[in-house]
Amino acid sequence: MTFTRKSALCLAMGVALASLAPVAQAANNDGTVVGRTQAGAAVTIRDPATGFARTVTADEKGNYRISFLPVGKYVLESRKDGKLTTQPADVTVTLGNATTVNLGVKDLEGVSVTATSVITAVDVSSTESATNISREELRRLPVDQNIASVALLAPGVNKGNASFGGITFGGSSIAENAIYVNGLNVTDFYNRNGYSEAPFAFYQEFQVKTGGYSVEFGRTTGGVINAVARSGTNEFKYGAEFTLEPGAWHYRPKNRYDANGNRYLASSEDRDGMMKTNVYASGPIVKDKLFFFAMYEARGSTPRNTSDDGTTLTSNGAKTGFWGTTIDWRINDNNLLSLMAFSDKNKNTGDVYDYTFDTRTLGAKTNQIFSDTGGKNWALTYTNYFTDDLSMKLLYGSNSRQSYTRSLSDLECNRVVAETKVTHAVPVPGGATLGCTTNSTVEKRNDTRKEARADFEWKLGDHLLRFGYDHEKDTSDYKRHYTGPGAIYYNVYFATPGSTINNTGGVLPPGYTAYVRARRYEIAGTFETTNSAYYLEDNWQITPTLLLNAGIRNDGFDNKAADGSSYIKMKNMWAPRFGFSWDIKGDGTTKLFGNLGRYFLPVANVINIKQAGGLLDERTYYAFDGWQIMDRNGNQYAIPKLGPQLGGVDTSQGSGRVGDLRSQVDHDMDQVYQDEAILGFQQLINTAWSWGVKGTYRRLHNAIDDMEISATGKCGGDGYIGWVMANPGKKVTVWGDTNCTGKRDGWVTIDTSKEGWAMYDADGNYLGQRGWVKPKRTYTALEFQIDRAWDAKWAFNASYTLSWNRGNAEGPVNSDTNFDDTGRTENFDNPWVNLGGNGYLPNDHRHQLKMRGTYSLTPHWQLGGDLTVLSGGPITGFGVGNPYDATNYHSYYICVQNCSSDRSEDRVYERSPRGKYGTMPWTYNLGASITYLMPLGDKGQLRAKFAVYNLLNQQRTVAVDQDLQTSIGDGTNSTFRQPLRFQAPRFMQLTVSVDF
Known part of the structure; x- marks a missing residue:
């Protein structure tokens, strides 16, 4: 050649x-x-x-x-x-x-x-939008060894800023993405935040789809991460890779102090450390027929962290072996069979010690926490080329994830948490710790996905037909309860006398400045969801330069209760997608493309479990009578003394029984879906450079969330329904009281855009009804990219995204209030929570600049760089209560006068809209690496890469306390806008590999 x-x-x-x-x-x-x-x-x-x-x-x-x-x-x-x-x-x-x-x-x-x-x-x-990154490119760049870091290289993809982490695509929440490895869906289906992840050295290539993806992909309104594993060839190869991140290479996070100089986050003793050794081999089992790739990774991780107040230190240790393999059988040139399997099981032990932060004094060990995560994953894929024009691919596989957390103190110790204002007003005697455990729950969950799919391609003249079917059975075995006697979690909150405490009539008596919520939370059962879809797509080459793409996907899902009956079942979710590509010059150098598409989002399994599994969520409120000092193994700790009970026991979130599901789910519920439009242009400049520009518009329709319907149109305030999974702001049909007799005897339809919530004055007089606002979310973006191809000397890629993310609903989670219970957000619990809540959403980052590149100094030395510059998200001042009702959820109103009155009509409120208090600071994250390459014999190579992440050691704020008021009549929260989460400090990583 x-x-x-x-x-x-x-x-x-x-x-x-x-x-x-x-x-x-x-x-x-x-x-x-x-x-x-x-x-x-x-x-x-x-x-x-x-x-x-x-x-x-x-x-x-x-x-x-x-x-x-x-x-x-x-x-x-x-x-x-x-x-x-x-x-x-x-x-x-x-x-x-x-x-x-x-x-x-x-x-x-x-x-x-x-x-x-x-x-x-x-x-x-093509009509899709995606970023491809190979293993070889990643080895040249300072990119940390996990899938999330790879996805963040793509335009419009950012980290979630809540404590539950995750990544966001194009303004979506972190709970809307899908992740695949060798075609196997490994997305967490319990709450859609997370995924199974093979050892990083197992992957050969990644593709990050940010929009316009074809009809074979579904169950996502965010983005898709697609990965393929390494495989064997006729040449026997082997090697090892050693990655080192000692704790000393992780810079200390900063302690954080409030306006009065008081430390509220003790962080400087937090430290991470990791070491892993990976060995692999690949080659032929039968030449030209059967090949293998196998690897094993021994990993040790030793992070430690102190509690926010610096009174405890937890030293963690994880030593687990990870493995992965692929076996490829070329039966003949028309038939291929491949097996992919990996394990990401992990066991961690955390030793908890008493700690005196100011003197760095380590006390006695008070507890030990154990957590087991991950599982085994495998997929068997058969490919058949029937003819030149007809091909088929079949896949069957399993994805499993366990999550089991427990501690030695689970039986003896209740979890106790108190607001800082409480401990300042009523200090804990002798500086004792709150409670005797840092573990709040005992939770055991085993999630197993069984997946089967079939994909076909059939070329008929100028038409390429693609069609297929996929089916998933997602099963969760789940048990959860709080720790300690009675399985009760104590929260102590500051409040003023006369404040309304809960929805059962509790009022804080005179002389008390705080109250205790004693919460019992228990659930157990086996819960199953089935998802299925079929699709058909036609790619029509109308002329040699114009391609039209038209596809349709039909999704269905069935979320089942603990007894196996259908809880939320939806079908016929038709998702049309259309696209075009115009080769303007006819030579493949300049293209105009676009697409329109609809994408549906399924309901996470957490909804089955918590809404249809006999959940007991029992909340009892007491006045706070001070601290009681207890002793465990010679260590003193404090629990709250319980004063008078405030109101009744609140079981509105779960009574422990599976009720009549007809009264808990909208009979005619609409699905959650997103419509997307993309228009782009791409041009080759010369043999090395190309550029492109793209506009994107996304609009989310509907939400499925829990709503408390306390009235019906016919019966008014006497038509209480209860908590219902439904579409806020739309008509809801449930089993209820049709004749206002107090008995549920038929189907009742409530137009929740106008009615559904009963209003009363302070004297208990019924005033009428109020409805919910409809959920809204839009994302508008203009994206520019320029790329310089790698030619063994240098490569460069840069993107700039200008975007607007607006609405009144982030998605199935709330990152601004740190709520990760997917699909059960606070947003629509009653009509007042989201009243006036339209504005810029938490994932609105107006400006995003990303650059990465590699330069080869000599054949033996390479420099790499990666820079992300991101504008900060909006800051909202959340209040509680509102001008129309006495409820104390988060709201977009703050009380400014007569706030101590228990009559909502006497209080004076003003609106506190989204983003009123500006934005969080811009963040700058620069990574740098230097790589040394040396040949070893004829076919071997030594590679050593030293990478520094967050080179400038920026520790800027990415999340703040957005509670402007924490209770009605409490005045302004002293910790409002106080920084809570920050960029991870600088750390360094050495990776040394040998390949033969």
Whole structure:
């Protein structure tokens, strides 16, 4: 094969610019090669490493397509009447992409090519938006070794700023994403925050889909992370990788002090440390037929952290072996069978000690906390090429995740937490700790997904039909209760005498300045959800330069109660998607593309469990009578003394019984879905550079959330229904009282945009009803990208995103109030919570700048850099109560006069809209790395990379206390706008690998 330097660059660009180019609709664990050659020519693609080959015949227009190709490097050639029409071309097949190779047809404009094979850098067969990042690129960059860090390289993807973490795509919440490994869905289905993750060295390539993805992907209104594992070849290979992050290489986080100089976060003794050793081997079991890749990773992690007040220190230790493997059987050139499996099981032990922060004095060990997470995952995939034009892929697999947390003190110690204002007003005698455990719950959960799917491609002339079916059975075995005698969690809150405490009539008596909430929370059962979908898509090449894409996906899901009956069941969720791609010049260098699509979001299993599983959520309120000192193994601790009980026992969130589900779920509920529109332009500048611009608009429709319906249109305040999973602001049909007799005897429909909440004056007189606002969320963005392809000397990618994220609902979680109970947010508990709540949402980051690149100083030394600049999110001052009702949920109103009155009509409120108090500071996160490469013999290599993350050691605020008022009549919260969470401090990482 003979190529000029420029034609070699063209080949490199076809791979490297996949990070900029939208990608074609290919299956979710492989890639495709398409192009043009002489009509009737036989086009053969061959993998020299495995011997796999496939041949197709170009149609009468010279078009060919080879789909469902495993990711890897191939040789492509075209023959007519037995003779080569071109020199063979080296082709790299990347994940989820269609690489265009024109054989003997047309050269790139302005590029002199001695061979007649051209790989174009702009994928004109695509309408998706995605970023591809290979293992080799990641080894050149300062990117931490986890999937989230890879996803954050893509434009519009950011970290969630709540304590529960996660990542957000295009203004969505962290609970709306989907993650795949070799086609297996590994997304956490319990609360959709998290996923199963193989050891990082197991992955070969990643694809981050940020919009416009095809109909084979669903159950997400955020983004998709798609990964493929490494595999074996005919050449035996082996190696090891050692990663070191000693605690001394993690810089100390800063202690935090309030306006009066009082420390409220003791952080400077928090430390992390990690070491892992990975060994792997790959090669043939049977040459040209059967191959393996296997790896094992021994990992040790030793993080430690102090409590916020510095009175306890927890020293953690995790020593667990992770493993992963792939086995590939090339049965013949038309039949492939692949197995992928990995384990991410982890066991952690945390030793809890008494601690005196100011003197750094470690006391006696008071507790030991154990947590087990992760599980085993596997997928078996069969690929069949029936004909040149018809291919099939079948997958069956399992994804399992366990979560089990317990401690030695679970039986003896109740969890106790108190507001700072309480401990300042009533100090704990002798400086004793609150409670004798830092573990609040005993929780055991085993989640298992069984997945099966079938995908087909059928080329019919100018049409490419793609169709398929997928089915999941998601089962959660769940047990949970609080620790200590009676399984009770004590929270102590500051309040003023006369304050309304709860919805059972509790009022704080004179002489008391605080109250105690004693909460008992228990649930157990097995809960199942089934998700299924089928899809059909047509890619119609109307002209050689214009492609139209039309697809439809039909989703259905069935969330079941503990007894196996359907709790929330929805079907016929039709998701149409349309796109186009116009090859403006006809040479693959300039493209205009766009798409319209609808995407549905399923209900997380946490809803089945907490709403339809016999949940006992019992809340009893008492006046706070001071601290009682207790002793456990010679260690003193404090629990609250309980004064008079305030009101009745509140079981409105769960009585311990599975009630009549017809009264708990809207009979005609609408699904949650998002509509998206994208319009983009992409152009190749020269052999190395390309640029693009894209506009995106997303609009979320509906929410499924819990609402307390306390009135009906016919019966008024006498028509109490209770807590219902429904669509706020829409008509809700439940089993209720049709004749106002106090008995539920039929279906009742309430238009919750106008009614559903009973209003009373302070004397108990019924005043009428109020309805809910409809949920709203929009995301509008303009994105620019420029890319310089890697040519063994340097590479560069930069993106800037200007965006607006507005509405009154972030999604199924609330990060501004740190609420991660997916689908059970506070937003719609009653009509007043979200009244006036429209504005900029927590994930609104107006400006996002991302840059990454590598420069090769010499053949042995490489420099890498990664920079993210992000504007801060909005700051809202939440109040409690409102001008119309006495409830004490978060609200967008604050009381300014007569706040101590227990009559809501006597109080004077003013609105406190979203974002009124500005934004959090901009954050700057710069990473840098230097890599040394040295050959070892003929085929070996030593690689040593030293990376520094957050090089400037920025520890800027990413979240603040947004509670302007914490109770009615309490005045302004002294900790309002106080910083709570920050950028992780600088840390360093050394990775040394040897490969043979």
